[in-house]
Amino acid sequence: MEEYIMKTVNVTEQLNAMQRMFLPTSDISDTLRKNTGSYWEDQDKVLDAMQTFANGWFERRHAGTHAALEAAQRMCKAETPVELLREHQGWVSGAFQRLMTDGLACQQQCMAVVGTIAPPLTPLGSEKQAGVSPSESKATARTDAA
Template sequence: MAKADDSALTELMKQTQAAVTLNPMLRPQIDQYWQMQEKMLREAEAFTKHWFERRHTATETALKASKDAMSGGSDPTDALKTMSDWQQHSMERLVEDFREWVELCSRCAGHVTRAEVEAEVDGLKRTAKQVAASTNTKHSTPV
């Protein structure tokens, strides 16, 4: 039974390969897809790098603010000012997170759109060349 399954799988793979190699529209789709994936990974990597930098800054400044608030003496207004300043900068970091997130989504949507358009244009050009090549025979007889 395994022999029959193997031969059926082999036959399916041959048919799939033939369909992929004969379809001039598919190759550009595949190429553009992986190029777009690479661009999106670079975008996500840059976003997360900046996000982690801001989280490290938040942690470092929170540690400093708590030390300053505790060593500020007996004046509670100094402690409140220190914590208020830290919270203000934290809100600025959150705004920056959101701004970069929106930009990331916009750029990635642009990558997807450009990849789709370029793949379609390239596929149409390939198809046109293939059709032109198949209709240009040297031995045709006019009717």
């Protein structure tokens, strides 16, 4: 009967051992830590860029409504059709300028987001700094591949 006596099993020790088996190695942990930190930093940069874009857009809309109000008041006071058209043309010119600024800001926003989400594989100018032309680096890559 002594052969069948159960040894006391420490369940906590077994669970801890299993947990250690599934823990990532220190190299993987470091990589995960860097990637996680980088991800949330990039998210913060994207949000900052979006806020800057939105704030600029609202400022231009406010400027547009104020310009439209002032132009409408001047058009109402115009004594000749030429004055009326001049005021209207000035307002349209400002509206078109704000529209072009919106397009440029949108392009810059898209570039900022893409640059944050997918940074270049090599830093810009790294080949120029090293004194290697792009054609030379391609030739070297072809030679290395062969």
